[in-house]
Amino acid sequence: MIHEAELSPTPSPARWLEVDTVWGLSNLAGLRGAWSDLLDESRAGPFNAWEWLYPWCRRIGADRKPFVLRAKDRSGALVGLLPLGVEHQWVLGMPVRRLAFLGETHVGSDYLDVIARRGREEEVARIFAEALWELRDQWDVLDLTDLREDTVTVRVLRETFEKYRADLRMSTRYVCPYETLSKGESFDDFLKRTSRRDNFLRRKKWLEKQEGYRIEKTEAPGELAGPLTDFFRLHTARWELDGGSQGIRGRGVESFHRDATQLLAERGRLRLYTMKVGGRAVASVYGILHQDKFVYFQSGYDPAWRNRSVGLVLVGETFRDAIEAGLTEYDFLRGTESYKSDWTTQQRRTVSVRVLSPGGGGEWLVRREETMRQVREVAKRVLPQDMVERVRRFRRKLSAVRG
Known part of the structure; x- marks a missing residue:
């Protein structure tokens, strides 16, 4: 799929971006050099690195199909990447297609985001948001988690999907202590x-x-x-x-x-x-x-x-x-443990953005998650605290055994 749009809101000469989609692990493998160069020229965080996301796809996200949006300018130069993947979840016997960041689970990837050349963050985020809306027939739920609260991507996603009256939901994720040096x-x-x-x-x-x-x-x-x-x-x-x-x-x-x-x-x-x-x-x-x-x-x-x-x-x-x-900075990432506050005086937050595709099965996924959340809350209120703790530890050990 190719998407082309004029993005400059000012009288200056228009800049055109062309977006295509990179599918599959083998194609992802070939992007290392260009991906790394782009990350070095961006403000995106460390867990957007190819060196982090490619092994995640191989070792953890094997059930995800890479769905990476790539933006190039008129000269063919790479100016933006949005590293996503598609997974299928079954809800009441019906497949639900969930489009989410690569690297989102199991490894604590904070500050996932669009990767864009410095100075072009909003331009690239807008072309990707528009492309995602055009591709809405290929996903039921768009889940973008652990974005920095202050990234331009959050604002652009909100503005774009609200413009189309999409079902958009935002929530706070984690507090991340850090210190400026x-x-x-x-x-x-x-x-x-x-x-x-x-x-x-x-x-x-x-x-x-x-x-x-x-x-x-x-x-x-x-x-x-x-x-x-x-x-x-x-x-x-x-x-x-x-x-x-x-x-x-x-x-x-x-x-x-x-x-x-x-x-x-x-x-x-x-x-x-x-x-x-x-x-x-x-x-x-x-x-x-x-x-x-x-x-x-x-x-x-x-x-x-x-x-x-x-x-x-x-x-x-x-x-x-x-x-x-x-x-110039020391970042402890997610979590407000006391040993972190002993060394830091500043905090930033991460957020998640969820969008449901019109007419898709995303609402069923949301309902299932809400039901499971309510069950856990009831269990916490009914069970003695020591029993809740034993269950929590058992689930951790079971998860470790399953790998």
Whole structure:
């Protein structure tokens, strides 16, 4: 399908964009170079990277058919991508076609969005929104989750679909704590404006006296096997008493991360930090470098070392490394855990946008989800709190076993 439209609202010379659709995993594989170049020239977040979404399609979203909108200008240059996929869900024996972001489930992909060249975000978002409306006979539900609340894409989607009187619903998703890092500020200066300075310095001083204490940073593609194995072990150990991790669970997700970290490292985007004492890893942080930002993705630590605050010290050292590298932001992504607020003073939110195609089966999917939500709410009110917690832990473990 080719869609062409004139978009310039000003008297300046009109700019034309042509949109087509890239289907299938094999075609997606061939986009790596152009996709990566475009991402580097955009404001889109780290989880819009080909190195993240392609392994997601292979390892997790195998039931999704890639449906990537691609925008080119008159010269044939790529100016925008919208990485979507189609899945089929069965509701009351009827197939419902759900069009959603690639990377949306299982791996915590915040800030999914349109990828557009800087300065052309609104133009590209509008041509994609119009194309989605024209393609409404190919989907029943359009689900775009975990967009940044302040992205122009949210406003453009709302304006476009409201113009066509579509059934559009928006909801808040997550709070994402982050901190701006000032140019020229030292790590010591940064520590002074946090609530963990004294504890960090005291705990670090004790750790530095332990035999074999060191922190290793791994970035090279050929050196990931050991640090990744340590990370998975420590992450699992950290969450085991709570019924298992919600962030990394199951063999499929681990396989995804082994692929994604290799690809990210090839692009110089990966940072794995490992704290060792006496030759054994006791804490780990899995981070992503995106443009001038450090993105804290996940972590883990040995519960036997919890009282020594190994996690606190290692997070502090990742802040030090980010500041010394001249980065301008440290992003903790979704979640308002107290250890994040100890280091940050700012927050942003993510939202979801849902649109139902006229005459499609999307309403049945919405009704089923609402019924399931009501059942869960009733169960929480009726069952004792300890029973609710046991059920929650059982579901986590079952999910991990299923992978």
